[in-house]
Amino acid sequence: MERLNSELYFQNCHIMKENERLRKKAQLLNQENQALLSELKKKLSKGNAKTNSPNTILDLNLGSSSGQNPSGSSN
Secondary structure, three states: OOOHHHHHHHHHHHHHHHHHHHHHHHHHHHHHHHHHHHHHHHHHHHHHHHHHHHHHHHHHHHHHHHHHHHHHHHH
């Protein structure tokens, strides 16, 4: 019984460490997401001031493709 308790304790410790690691990763991803969203909003506001909406859609595609490269390299 004591051996089982020890095993469960170590499994629990491992799960808690993994949970903390994932929580930190989620926070970093959320910060990156917020920064990309802010950048996208700036580009959209500039695009709306300068051009019509079809060109704004092109700006959206450029912004999302450049945003995917840093995320892909961090995984």
